[in-house]
Amino acid sequence: YQLLKLYNNVWIEIDPRTFGGMTPTKSFLQIFTLQGFIQNSWHRITIGSATPTLEVSQMIRGFLEATETLNFSQKNLLRSWGYRNLNRLNPINFTPTIEPTIFIPVREINEINRVENGNELIITYKVKLRSYAVTQLLFITDIIKKILSLSLEVNPNLKNGELIIRPYHTTVSLIMNEHEYGNYLDLHFMFAENSSKDSSQFLHTVRALENRADFNHYDHELASTYGNRQLILPIVDKKLEIGGRENYYTLVTFGPRTFFINIKIRLIKES
Secondary structure (H helix, E strand, O other), X not given: OHHHHOOOOOOEEEOHHHOOOOOHHHHHHHHHOOOOHHXXXXXXXXXXXXXXXXXXXXXXXXHHHHHHOOOHHHHHHHHHHOOOHHHHHOOOOOOOOOOHHHHOOEEEEEEEEEEEOOOEEEEEEEEEEEOOOOOEEEEOHHHHHHHHHHHHHOOOOOOOEEEEEEEOOOOEEXXXXXXXXXXXXXXXXXXXXXXXXXXXXXXXHOEOOOOOEOOOHHHHHHHHHOOEOOEEEEEEOOEEOOOOOXXXXXXXXXXXXXXXXXXXXXXXXXX
């Protein structure tokens, strides 16, 4: 499996005919306990046809039992992709039945205010986004750059200023980090695992302002501990003056749901 780190076109098929006298559970456990195997191959594992060697139900049972003892991120990655990687490998034979755009995070981009004077132009946007999980880390760097581009296209003479981002919701916050898929998945699953902890002993379970009981203490803790309530990004010569690996996310809990972020672009008029 070490070849997977060097060659992007190498995949692994787990074939039940090679199990020998082992049960599917024991066989999967032996494979998954290889040091570094899951980290390097979760996205390129395929599970071979079991019939007539084993009933498919036995393969699935063994796979689920073997992944139950893994940590949160590895368990969820394998259960999500173990039986789906074959679809990615053969897209012609396994064409999607759902329109991919259904799951895009951006639902609306609306300009809600514009203020202009002799010194500056301030354009404010309200962006409607959607999450598709209870807790999700949504990549928004491209959205930010798109909105900046929209503002500069209609104001080509302005090139410097700042961009300010704020969420409207207490359980939505802003995260800055590298957009590298392993790093993203580590962060995403860390947040998802933390937000799934038992909140029943916290005081937030008592009557809330809307005369209801809330059981999402860890959603608020995540937003306060890890996220930012506001980000200010410099605009220099029509580009965001940020680090080469700097990218932005919204950490959304209490989902799936729609939510809003506010993006304000301030462009300076220079003589």
